[in-house]
Amino acid sequence: MYHARGDYDQALKYYQQSLSISREIGDKAGEGATLNNIGQIYKARGDYEQALNYLQESLSISREIGDRAGMIPTLHNMAHLHIQNGQVEEALKKFIEALQLARETRNAEGMLNVSRSMGILLCQLGNKKEGLPLLRQALQLGRAMGHPGVAQIEAFLRQFEEED
Template identity: 60%
Template sequence: MADAQTTLARYYDKRGDYGKALAYLEKSLAIRREIGDRAGEGTTLNNLATTAYAGGDYGKALAYLEKSLAIQREIGDRAGEGTTLNNLATTAYAGGDYGKALEYLEKSLAIQREIGDRAGMIPTLHNMAHIYLQNQQLQASLQAFGEALQLCHETNNAEGFFNVSLNLGNLLCQLDQKEQGLPLLEQALAVGQQLGHPQTSQVEALLRQFQ
C-alpha cells in the first residue's frame, strides 16, 4: 500500500501537482509508521522534502529532512545520513542560509570520509568550494575543488570531472592563472564533447574569452 501511494505521488510530482504529490506521500508515511518501517519512513520523509522543495516551500522541506535525519541516526544508516545532510545543504542554500548549508556539507563530508564514499564526496566538495568562494575563502575553495578533481580521476567520474574542471578552470583563469586554468578547460571541453554535455558550449565560450 505504501509503495502504491508513493507511485501515485511520483505521477503527480512529474505533472507539477505538488499538493497532490505531498498528500499521497503523507499517506505513504502514515502506513510506514503504522507497520514500523523506520527505514521506509526515513526515505518517504526525504521524498516529501524533495516535493516540498520543488514546490518552493523550503521551510517544510527542511522540517521533513530533519525528521528523516533523526531516523537515519537512530537506525545507524550512515550513508542515508550523508545523503540527507546533502539535501539539507541544498535546501538551506536555496533559502539563502549559506552558513548552515556549509555546516551540513561539512558533516556530510565527514561521514563520506568515514564510510569511504569517494563518489559521494565529489559533489559535496564541489558544493563546498562554491560556498567558500562566495564567502571570499579563496584557498579553501581551491583546496575543495582540487580534492574533488583528484577524486574524479580516481573514480573515473566523467560527469564529475566535467563539472569540477569547468568551474576550477574558470576560477583559475579569472585569477590570471591561465597556465593552470586553460588546460582544465580544454580537458573539460574534450570530456563534454564525449558526453554530449549541454554545458559544452559554455566551455567553448570561456576558452574564447581567456585564450
C-alpha cells in the same frame, strides 16, 4: 524537484524526512547525500554558515564510510560556498581534493563539474595557464558524455581565450 524549482521550504521538508529515514535504517551514504542537499538549500537561502555545517557533516560521514564518490559533490559544493565567502584559497583546496578523488574513482561527471568550476575560478584569478586546460578537459568530457552544459563551457573558454 522542489529544490530545482526554488521551493526551498518544501524541499527542506522532504530532505529532513529523507534524513530521518536514512538515519533510521542506517543508510550512511543516503544520510551523507541528504546532508549535502540540505546544505545546498541553506546556501541557496544565503545562510552560508548553516550550509557549511551541513556540508561538513556530509563530508565527515562520507569519509567515515569510505564513500569517495560521495565526497566529490560535497567538496565541490563546499568550494563554491568558500568562493561565496571570499575564501578563494580554501575553495581551491576543496576543488583540488574533489578533482583528485574524481580522477581516482574515474567519476566522469565529477571530473567534468570540478574541472569546469576550478578552471573558471583560476581563469578569473588570472591563472589561465592552469585554468584553460581544466576547461578544455571539462569540454572534452562533456562532449564525450553528451552533457547539456557543453555550450556553457565553450562560452567560458571563448571568453577567457579572447581576454589574452
